[in-house]
Amino acid sequence: MSLLNVGISRRECVRTLAAATAGLSSSWWAPRIAAAGEGNANRKRSCILLWMAGGPSTIDLWDLKPGHAHGGPFREIMTQAPGLRWSEHLPRLAGLANDLAVVRSMRTREGDHGRATVVLRTGYSPQPPIQFPLMGSLLAKELAPADSTHVPFVSIGSGFAAEEGAGGGFLGPLYAPLRIGASNPYETGTESLRVADLEHPPGISDGTVERRRSLLAEMEERFSDRVAATRGRTPHPNAAVVEARQTAYERAMGLMHSPVARAFDLEKEPIALRRQYGDSAFGRSCLLARRLVASGVSMVEVNLGRSIRTPNGWDTHQNNFDQVRNLSDMLDAGFAALLTDLKVRGMLETTTIVWMGEFGRTPRINSNTGRDHFPAAWSMVLAGGGIQGGQAYGATSADGSAVTRDPVSHADYLATLCLALGIDPQKQNLSNVGRPIRVVDGTARPIRSLVNA
Amino acid sequence: MRFVPSVVAFVLVAPKVALAQGPASAISVRIDESIEKAIHAADAKPAPICSDDEFLRRIFLDLLGRTPKVREARDFLEDRTHARRSKLIHDLLSHPEHYRYFGRLWREVLVSEPANRKSSMAESLEAWAREAMRSNMAHDRFVREILACATERRPGADDNSPYAFHMANEFQPELLAAASTRTFLGIRLECAQCHDHPFAKWKQADFWSTAAFFVPAPKEPRSGYAPIAYMDGKRSAEPRFVDGAPLRWTSGKSARVRFAEWMTRSDNRQFARASVNRLWAQVFGRGLVDPIDDFDDGNAASHPQLLDELADAFVKEGFDRKLLLRAMLNSRTYQRSSAATEDVPADPRLFARMSLRPLSAEQLFDSFAQAIGESDRNFAEERARAKEREAFLTRFAGPDRAADARTSVLQALSLMNGSMTARGVSPEKSRMLRSLLGAPFLSLESKIETLYLATLARFPVEREMNRARELVRMHGETQALADLLWVLANTAEFSVNH
Known part of the structure; x- marks a missing residue:
């Protein structure tokens, strides 16, 4: 091609x-x-x-x-x-049924x-x-x-x-x-x-962070040129490995300064609302999902x-x-x-x-x-x-x-x-x-x- | 046709590749002939033989699960003898850390569920596997001991046993059958558990007649093996081998022991093939059949003849794992550069170029600890480090093939901002930096060299040395060396096996 x-x-x-x-x-x-x-x-x-990992018993839920x-x-x-x-x-969901469509005929x-x-x-x-x-x-x-x-x-x-x-x-x-x-x-x-480690460790100045990042970008060039150069042909999977890592770093640096970073702080929500979501990992995850979507995910x-x-x-x-x-x-x-x-x-x-x-x-x-x-x-x-x-x-x-x-x-x-x-x-x-x-x-x-x- | 690498750079001190003696050497030669023939048939060229530093870092990561220490790196890089590479391979294959690392790898393979991985039984399995590595237990016996392990009661505290394999599979015949055939034969029989699989050749009955081998033997002696019921008791299956042969009753031997014997028989070619292929994937980053647990008509081997030859050689040499490993590591194929060069084909199935592999969580942690000078610690510190290590592995050691986790955003955050990094690059707390900063007889150049060796296992090139000197001029030695260590530990070159 x-x-x-x-x-x-x-x-x-x-x-x-x-x-x-x-x-x-x-x-x-x-x-x-x-x-x-x-x-x-x-x-x-x-x-x-x-x-719903594990295969939910839908005959006991929706049908x-x-x-x-x-x-x-x-x-x-x-x-x-x-x-x-x-x-x-599922009584609370029953009160919201007008927003839900149940597909009862999945066949896989x-x-x-x-x-x-x-x-x-x-x-x-x-x-x-x-x-x-x-x-x-x-x-x-x-x-x-x-x-x-x-x-x-x-x-x-x-x-x-x-x-x-x-x-x-x-x-x-x-x-x-x-x-x-x-x-x-x-x-x-x-x-x-x-998300752990979203902030610089204490005592590290912005100047230090900036200096290290630009030095890192400089250093990365040599290695990625060496292993990932793909002139004139389909890339070898080696290129993808380096690309994946660099993307992760770009992402990580981006996330540190993104509004999404603040979405993870569920304690910011009123207690009454947190209670509505339920005292379970799933409930808290649903609340986090709402906060993430609101912050642009x-x-x-x-x-x-x-x-x-x-x-x-x-x-x-x-x-x-x-x-x-x-x-x-x-x-x-x-x-x-x-x-x-x-x-x-x-x-x-x-x-x-x-x-x-x-x-x-x-x-x-x-x-x-x-x-x-x-x-x-x-x-x-x-x-x-x-x-x-x-x-x-x-x-x-x-x-x-x-x-x-x-x-x-x-x-x-x-x-x-x-x-x-x-x-x-x-x-x-x-x-x-x-x-x-x-x-x-x-x-x-x-x-x-x-x-x- | 033999390929002669272009060795201009190595004329005087070129390392001799494939110097191993005897059968291992013959196998190395066959590997290279077969791999190079396919590359030439694709009208392409293999990558040149890698440099000594590339080889050094790769072999340490592959055999010890960590990068070399500064001392180890200097020793090897200053060695000018021809046989230095095969000597290093030989030395590392009998290094205590090698047995420890391979023992841990088997623990991961045999007890994959995270909840089980931490149990004391998994510790026992790891200790058992480590000893098996140390004594170079033949692979057929290794697998037999796993499958035939006594499960009537838990092994005692001092009794090392592969019991955890059975525990991780909940002692359930269907889980054990699936895990055994997948791990040791490279076959995904479990797809047939619920129904005849539309694509693969295995039928539901094949699955259940394999599972029947793992039904616990009844207490009273009897004259036949117990069948297993499935489909809610509507059907049942007698133990029958996957190759179709029925199991005849023998007094005094459980069906499970018979299964272990059958699986590891030297004429069971699938066992030898799958075993060789697993080792190949470990060394080269992908299997000759890949994924390694998907031997299937629809997933052909890249080099079917080579796979068969290696399987035959493995059987002939008495399932000698170390010998086969030595043969692979001494081949030119293993010692090719991972760098991109003209005419090297893009298809990884040709093995024309070493593949890049992100470090596993374990390799990364241990290499990082080594780089910041924390690999030789006293007993009290060892406990604190074990805890930190465990926490790191819990976060980043994903399931088998979750390569995502290894290159993830979360891991990048941890390496940039985590407490271990903060400690490791702090001029006050870092063992590495303290040892350098407080050394009056070390020149600035050798301090910079030390940081490069500790992280990347190579000397800095001239441009890098100049850049580092410039940093020191601008920000002072303390700050510049701390920055440099942070940067080196965060490079792709550090967190990838290349």
């Missing part, structure tokens, strides 16, 4: 190509973008992913089967939206935590050697300004399944998530949600999985109902407070929230009162900006074992999310193997009735 010649870095190359391919998007999309842009051209959108042997002990309650019912353990293929997580979070089945970025990275790239002083993507809390190295992937380190509180899932309190992930109070996360092979009830309490408080808070601040219209895990759980209750992995029929939730709330989309059979109406694949949901966010899902990025790859797989069919953008 001629574009790759003459010594431009991979990052520039991706940018150039992105610009070049922006015009290639499929025609069905073009008018919609234009229409969406007319109303509020400067509207800046954000996305919050509430990731109950009362009266059936698979139903379990939970009762259904009415919500704010006529005809829409869900678990009694992977039942292994690792693989399912990769597919759901990147939007693609692994095809080595392609390094697929996290969906969050793809969205952040579209939503955030391409500027290394800006933090486009923050991920809060540890996931259950191994991340398999997924990060910025072929988009490069510029869009890799800044991971907060991910190192120790057993920590509690607000301290673990802080485009993409935030919040994980609810394993912690000291939820040792199995959502992976409830044994004793499903007690565990799901416990998790529901945390989820209900955090998610409902987040929606309300965003709404009060006028940010809900521009913030789209996704709730999901890597799969659902078996309708049949096993001999340990647990439920096992089940990708064939499960639910996920979309809420807030661009989403037509107050509805359930698709349906499952009376025993919960099969999708009976409007099956939705992972790609379909992602394309729908793109629509809600005003992103062209068919847009292409140059991958690490030199082949352009769409934001969402070309087979995706977005669900228009879920979107009001």
Whole structure:
């Protein structure tokens, strides 16, 4: 590809190509973008992913089967939206149902935590050697300004399944998530949600800092020229290693002086509001997500999985109902407070929230009162900006074992999310193997009735 | 066709590569022939042999998990004998820190879950693996001892045992089956746990008949192996080997022991291949099959013939891990520069150029401690350092392939502003700086050289020396050397294995 010649870095190359391919998007999309842009051209959108690591038992949350042997002990309650019912353990969310759309017909293929997580979070089945970025990275790239002083993507809390190295992937380190509180899932309190070492050590003057930084920039040049020069050919992966490190340093220096740095101080929030979010790592993470979005971060992930109070996360092979009830309490408080808070601040219209895990759980209750992995029929939730709330989309059979109406694949949901966010899902990025790859797989069919953008 | 490196710079003192004797030497030669043949077939050239300082830093990081100390660096860089590289390889392969480092690496591989990694049983496993490294235990036996380890009760405080591998997998047959086949055979059988996998060849029944080997033996003697139930008891599987062979009952041997024996048999080529490939990836930064736990028809080896030859040689030499390692390290392929040069192909699968690898959290911490003069501490200080080390690893040692963590914003912040850096570059607290600033007989030049050797394991080039002198003129020696140490420890050259 001629574009790759003459010594431009991979990052520039991706940018150039992105610009070049922006015009290639499929025609069905073009008018919609234009229409969406007319109303509020400067509207800046954000996305919050509430990731339920371990595979949540959606049959006990959003799509109950009362009266059936698979139903379990939970009762259904009415919500704010006529005809829409869900678990009694999500009462606060029930009062906000008009902002939520439940997709009850997710049908995916992977039942292994690792693989399912990769597919759901990147939007693609692994095809080595392609390094697929996290969906969050793809969205952040579209939503955030391409500027290394800006933090486009923050991920809060540890996931259950191994991340398999997924990060910025072929988009490069510029869009890799800044991971907060991910190192120790057993920590509690607000301290673990802080970013350590954001300030110079005491006694170091600004002059010293400045001098050291400029000397560092000077020193880096020699090494990066030595290992990363790529005149006239495709870059060797060695170039990417140096680039990743330099990006991290640019980012780190940028973050030290950014308003985002102040977002991590949750103590700044009134106690009453902090209480609403709930006394859990998830609740605090939701509050942090709101503060990050308010300070300009485009993409935030919040994980609810394993912690000291939820040792199995959502992976409830044994004793499903007690565990799901416990998790529901945390989820209900955090998610409902987040929606309300965003709404009060006028940010809900521009913030789209996704709730999901890597799969659902078996309708049949096993001999340990647990439920096992089940990708064939499960639910996920979309809420807030661009989403037509107050509805359930698709349906499952009376025993919960099969999708009976409007099956939705992972790609379909992602394309729908793109629509809600005003992103062209068919847009292409140059991958690490030199082949352009769409934001969402070309087979995706977005669900228009879920979107009001 | 043999490639002759352009050695203009090394005419007088060129190190001889591949000087090892005997079978290791023959393997080194085969590695280079095979790798270079593929490079030439791609109409490209391999990178030149790396300089001594590049080699020095690389081999210390790869074998000891840290950069060389100033003394070690000077000794090697001043050595003018031809065989200096193979001598260093030989010395480091029997260095106590090498056994310690490799023991820790096995602990990471075998007990990957962070919660388990810190347990006393993981300590015991590490001590066991360290001893296995010290005695150069044959790899087949090493794996057999892991799989066949007695699990009826926890080993005692003084009893080193790989028990933690079983504990980390919760003693559950399905987890043990998945971890064993993934770690030792490079096969991801676990995808088939829930259903027949659409892409891979493994069926659900294959997974469960492997898991059946790990069902605990019943108390009373009996005449067959216990089956395992799955799909909520709707189906069950008898132990059967992945290659299809059924397991015949033998009195007095558990199914798990039989599995361990089968897996490590010398005619189980997949075991030898996966073992060799793991070692290759450790040395070269990527496997001949990569990722190393994804042997699959859809993920072919870059050099299938070489992989088979290495596997055969490994079996022939009695699964001698150290011998194979020595062969790889003495090859030209290992000793190629990581620098970008004309005509060196971009495809990392050709191994034409050494790959850059961000230091692991452990390598970074230990190299940093070394650079600020804190690697030789007394017992009381050792405890404080162990705590600091643990905290650093907790923050930055991500799961296996989370390379993100190693190049992350958080790590950059820690290296720039963290308390260890603050202490390490403080003229009052830093051991390194204090030793230099208070030395009346050291010239300014050798002080600057020392900082370069401590961090980058090389001498400064002339331009760098001049720049450092200029800093001293402008800001005084104390401030300038503190700045210089901060800068050197924050360079990419420091935090990357190149």
